[in-house]
Structures are given as C-alpha cells and as structure tokens.
Amino acid sequence: MFIFDWLKDGVSWILVQFHTLFTFLGLDPDSGWTWTFSIVGLVVVIRILLIPLFVKQIKAQRNMQLIQPQMKEIQKKYAGDKERQSQEMMKLYRETGTNPLSSCLPIILQAPIFFALFQVLQGVAMYRPDDPEYTAPGVFAWDQYAGLVASMHDAQIFGVPLYATFMDADETPNATATRILAIIMIALMTATTFITQRQLIVKNSAPDNPMVKQQKILLYVFPVIFAVSGINFPIGVLTYWFTTNLWSMGQQFWVIRNNPQPGTPAFEAKEARRKAKEKAKVSAPPEFTDTASETEEKAEPARQQPKRTTRSQRKKK
Numbered sequence: 001m002f003i004f005d006w007l008k009d010g011v012s013w014i015l016v017q018f019h020t021l022f023t024f025l026g027l028d029p030d031s032g033w034t035w036t037f038s039i040v041g042l043v044v045v046i047r048i049l050l051i052p053l054f055v056k057q058i059k060a061q062r063n064m065q066l067i068q069p070q071m072k073e074i075q076k077k078y079a080g081d082k083e084r085q086s087q088e089m090m091k092l093y094r095e096t097g098t099n100p101l102s103s104c105l106p107i108i109l110q111a112p113i114f115f116a117l118f119q120v121l122q123g124v125a126m127y128r129p130d131d132p133e134y135t136a137p138g139v140f141a142w143d144q145y146a147g148l149v150a151s152m153h154d155a156q157i158f159g160v161p162l163y164a165t166f167m168d169a170d171e172t173p174n175a176t177a178t179r180i181l182a183i184i185m186i187a188l189m190t191a192t193t194f195i196t197q198r199q200l201i202v203k204n205s206a207p208d209n210p211m212v213k214q215q216k217i218l219l220y221v222f223p224v225i226f227a228v229s230g231i232n233f234p235i236g237v238l239t240y241w242f243t244t245n246l247w248s249m250g251q252q253f254w255v256i257r258n259n260p261q262p263g264t265p266a267f268e269a270k271e272a273r274r275k276a277k278e279k280a281k282v283s284a285p286p287e288f289t290d291t292a293s294e295t296e297e298k299a300e301p302a303r304q305q306p307k308r309t310t311r312s313q314r315k316k317k
Helices: 002-024 033-048 049-068 067-077 084-094 100-125 146-155 174-203 212-232 233-256 267-285 292-297 313-317
Strands: none
Touching: 002 100, 002 212, 033 049, 033 100, 033 233, 049 067, 049 267, 067 084, 100 146, 174 212, 174 233, 233 267
16 A cells, blocks of 8 residues: 555654664664664654644643533533434534544554554564565665665564564564563553553543543553553564653643643642742742941941030130
8 A cells, every 4th residue: 555655664764764873873783772762763753743733632622621511501402312412513513613533633643653663563574585575664675775674673672673572472582581571561551551541531631521431431441452452563663652652641741730721630730839839929038138237337427516515614624
C-alpha cells in the first residue's frame, strides 16, 4: 500500500538520520543503544509534529466541558428518542464547533507510525545477506543506507536484539534475556498507559461529565489490550510506545497544572495555589529601610544660640 510504504520510508529515514547524528557525537554505530536513542529521537520528532493536534485536543476537551449543561438538557428532553437525541447532539457540536473525536487524534494519528516502525523492525529481523530475494524495509533499501541493515539487525541492548519479541524469543541469541526484557518493557508500557489515562480522568475531568464513565472503562481496557498484544511487539516498538507514554505524561502534567479545565479538581487546586500566593503577598511584612535614621545621623547638629544674661548675672561671674 502506497501510504504505508511512504510511512516506512519516513520512519526509517528519521531513524537513519538520528543514527548518523549519534554516531557523529561519538557513539558506537553498531551499538544497540545508538539505535535505541534513534528510536527515542523518532518519538521526539513525531510528538513535536503532533503538538498542534494536542492543542486541538485540549480545546475540544474544554468545549465538551462547557457544553455539558446543554448536553444534559438534550438527554433529558429526548430521553425516549435516541435518534432525535443524537441529531440534537450533532447540531450542538456543529453550533459550538466541538469535535468529540479531537481528543483521540494524537493516538489515532500515531497508530500508522507505530505500525510503520513495526514493519521496519520486522523487515530488519528478516535480514538475510545470502538471500537474493530479500528486500530491506524503507530507506534501508537505498544504496547509501544499505549497509545499515546489518548494523541494526545485529544491534543489541542487554543482549537482546531490537527486533526480538517475547513470542519469538527462541529465535534470538539469548531467549531468557529476551523474555525478561520483553516482560519488563510490556509492564512499563502498560503502567505508563494506565497512569497517563488516570491522571487525565482523576485530575482534569469534572465529576458530572457523562463521558467520564466511558473513559474509566477505557482506563482499564487499553492497558489490558497492550499487555496482551505486547508479547508480539518487537523490543524497538515497545521502546517507542514507552517513550511516547512518558512524553504524554509530562505534557499532560504541565497542561493539567497550568491550564486545567474549569470545574475539575485540577482547576480547584490551581485556584487554591493562586489564592495562597496572593495571601502570602498581602501578609508579607513591609520592607523597612534605615533611610530616616541615616539621614538623622548625617544631618549636622543645630547651632545653639548663647543665652542672654543680665548685667548683674555677668558681674557675679
């Protein structure tokens, strides 16, 4: 498929460019860590490109929060007519410029990147230098990058190739190390997915938001899906997902703390911090200076006028 071929070219090209950069900085070009850092660099590039969509996601979540009262009125008014209720909801979304799917865009658009990386690593795993029918994935098929296929194929971290999976551990040089590392990476990927979703629901969702119930279901569904499917993911793909989860956690933490949705626990916490800061400024003692005392010390003493005495007093002296 043309689109996925183009994505594989883009993903593999970014990997190669970061590999070239880290090699220039002194890392071993054949080290698994050099290729691992290249995957991390791929995550950074993708997440930077997705920042505009993340902004749309935040705006969509805010709009959904603001129209909650109108949504409740529609649900109450057309409780017995699901079709009319759905029509009125769509009308409300159009009038307010709200797109409920905007909150899912960063995840949806990362999915093709995720599978493109999966296919690149799978193509690297199938590398056979003596097979004339083998075709390298992405830009690894280009003449200037053809030599890097063997480098990435042989690259290992903790004795485990980046293309290795839990299910195919027996085909790797160290099956035990592969299984242990895969389990650790799957656990990290699952845990960070759960924490990221829980942070959003607990801190930045209003208690009366009807979508919270659905989000709570997904809170447990997604980690289970990733845990089950993770046994088929290469170590490089698990590294990508774990890294992008860390990015999401940090990004959400900053937004929730500095720009929370109104009516949420995070918004109340921000208001409490603001009031505490203002109270601290008001209650702070004024700064006194010794300017007045210094002026008095520096001022010359006043000249004392001699007292007038009478002639008789002068004679007595």
